[in-house]
Amino acid sequence: MPMRHVPVPLAALLGAALSFLPGCESTKSSSGPTPSDTQVQKSLPGQDAEAWKRARVGDRVTYTFSATQGPERREGSGTARTLAGQLTVEVVAVQQPWVWVRLAFTDAAGKPLVQPKLAQDLLLPVRADATRPLDVPHGGEATAERASSAGRDWEAVRYVSDQRPVDGPLRTRVYANAPGPLYLTHGLLEGSTESAGFHTPGGVKLTLREFREGSDDASAPVPALERPLGPGAYFDRHVDVGPAPSVQRVCFTAERGYLLRTEGPIEAPQAAPCSDFSQAEPEPLEEVLLSLPWEALAPTDAPPAGASTTRGTFTAEGHSVPALIEQSTENVEGVQRVFSQTTAAEPWAPGLAGLPHEARFQPLASNTERVVAGGKREPEGGTRIVRWGSWLGGAK
Numbered sequence: 001m002p003m004r005h006v007p008v009p010l011a012a013l014l015g016a017a018l019s020f021l022p023g024c025e026s027t028k029s030s031s032g033p034t035p036s037d038t039q040v041q042k043s044l045p046g047q048d049a050e051a052w053k054r055a056r057v058g059d060r061v062t063y064t065f066s067a068t069q070g071p072e073r074r075e076g077s078g079t080a081r082t083l084a085g086q087l088t089v090e091v092v093a094v095q096q097p098w099v100w101v102r103l104a105f106t107d108a109a110g111k112p113l114v115q116p117k118l119a120q121d122l123l124l125p126v127r128a129d130a131t132r133p134l135d136v137p138h139g140g141e142a143t144a145e146r147a148s149s150a151g152r153d154w155e156a157v158r159y160v161s162d163q164r165p166v167d168g169p170l171r172t173r174v175y176a177n178a179p180g181p182l183y184l185t186h187g188l189l190e191g192s193t194e195s196a197g198f199h200t201p202g203g204v205k206l207t208l209r210e211f212r213e214g215s216d217d218a219s220a221p222v223p224a225l226e227r228p229l230g231p232g233a234y235f236d237r238h239v240d241v242g243p244a245p246s247v248q249r250v251c252f253t254a255e256r257g258y259l260l261r262t263e264g265p266i267e268a269p270q271a272a273p274c275s276d277f278s279q280a281e282p283e284p285l286e287e288v289l290l291s292l293p294w295e296a297l298a299p300t301d302a303p304p305a306g307a308s309t310t311r312g313t314f315t316a317e318g319h320s321v322p323a324l325i326e327q328s329t330e331n332v333e334g335v336q337r338v339f340s341q342t343t344a345a346e347p348w349a350p351g352l353a354g355l356p357h358e359a360r361f362q363p364l365a366s367n368t369e370r371v372v373a374g375g376k377r378e379p380e381g382g383t384r385i386v387r388w389g390s391w392l393g394g395a396k
Contacts, residue, residue: 051183052128052256055099058214060090061184065105067293069202080202081297085113086209087289089184093220097129098392100222101184103229105292115296117361120348123225124285125232125392126254134258134282138173147174149189149208154178156189167197173286181211185286186257193290204294206286225390226353228252229288231259233356234273235388236266240367241381249273251391252356258282274391304328304339314342314364317387321351323364329371336371337380355388 065087071078085107093100105118112119140161147156154176161171171193179187192205225232230252237248246265251274253260260280303309307328314323322345329338342365344352352360367382 049128049130049256051179052099052126053096055091055094055128055183056214056216057091057094057218057220058212059181059184060088060212060214061182062089062209062211063087063206063289064108064209065204065206065293067202067204067297069200069294069297071200081299083113083115083293083297084108086110087206089285089289091184091214092123093222095222097127098222099126099128100124101126102223103289105296113296116347117296117357118292120227122227122229122357123223123232124229124254125225126257126285128256130255132278134255136258136282136284138175140171140173144177145174147176147189150210154189164196167199169196169199169203170194181213182208184257185289186284188286191286191290202294202297204290206290224353225392227348228354228356228390229259230254230261230356230358232392233354233388233390235356235359236386238384238386240379240383247386250356250359251277253277253280254285255282257285259285259288272391273389304330311345312342314344316364316385319351319388321349322346338369338371338377339366340369340382341366354390359385359388 063086064084066082066084068080068082070080085105088102088104088106090102090104091099092102101124103122103124105113107113138157138159140159143158143160145156145158147154155178156174156176159171159173159175161169164170172191173188174190176182176187176189182188188206189208190206192203194203195201231254232252234249234251237250239246239248248263249266250261250263253274260277260282262274262277262280303326307326309324309326312323312325314321323342324345326341326343327338329336331337341363343363344360347360363383365382365384367384368380369377370380372378
């Protein structure tokens with residue numbers, strides 16, 4: 001069945017980067033650790049894991065960020081889109097083994113951004129323990145250095161992966177060898193990705209601005225999981241494509257600063273959600289944080305010529321929200337088809353409370369119909385989000 005607007009997972013949208021914010025002041029160290037020494041230390045399972053177990057309310061890291069995204073090179077014209085501000089990653093509650101982290105993108109003055117995808121704080125429950133070994137090696141060539149950032153000198157490792165000769169990006173990551181108070185982002189001091197080749201020009205960058213350690217006696221109640229980045233929540237999508245319709249469940253969790261995502265068919269809606277992440281590929285939180293500003297700048301798809309948009313209501317199990325319904329007719333291989341797509345009129349509407357960030361900015365429903373003799377329409381299939389919620393106990 002011909003379908004349009006294929007959803008892409010959030011983390012896969014990280015493009016490339018060009019930034020105007022200053023990086024860490026750093027110099028290569030002649031007396032510091034060698035790259036091989038630092039790689040071995042980074043791979044030891046102790047430092048980050050123990051830091052998460054000692055997490056305190058008020059632990060916080062703040063980065064400046066910038067993103068630039070120009071028109072695709074094949075367009076040859078247009079105006080570059082830019083975005084800059086600060087990102088705060090802060091522990092807001094601890095109920096071991098869970099550490100509740102708040103993510104907030106704001107402008108330089110701390111005010112909300114106008115870009116819808118970054119306009120609201122996001123909540124991120126992270127397990128301080130691990131259900132399986134997690135080890136995501138840093139890619140690229142490693143160089144040891146001393147870096148000065150956020151008013152402190154750090155023994156660090158710079159990882160550079162240059163894929164520009166094959167139309168790939170230039171990726172640079174600088175990690176503190178001993179993460180210490182930067183455990184929330186695995187010790188990231190600076191990260192940038194710059195595009196090359198035939199991709200959309202531009203890029204994204206994070207630079208550590210400051211950090212703060214919480215107090216041992218600080219406490220706070222576990223917050224409601226109304227605006228989850230993903231972990232702690234799930235959503236089900238009914239997929240009616242092909243001979244065997246199914247319901248696909250997308251589940252999210254996080255462990256020690258790594259995000260895990262699974263997707264697969266479920267046999268029954270009442271099946272215990274999100275109990276197995278053993279096959280999920282871990283993605284470092286800092287990589288997701290780099291992807292979000294880039295994704296926020298991406299232009300939305302323009303409706304096809306002749307498309308009509310009407311207002312309506314999207315309903316799912318226990319939820320009802322205002323929606324925009326786009327409909328267009330196209331001739332595909334000699335057959336006239338009608339494509340319909342439903343999106344949230346307001347992605348942060350209260351009726352979408354608990355829906356993972358990824359799903360808020362994808363079509364809530366889409367379908368295709370074939371126009372047959374007499375102008376009748378025959379359904380050819382589609383997808384529709386049918387339910388969502390929290391699988392994490394205590395997160396209502």
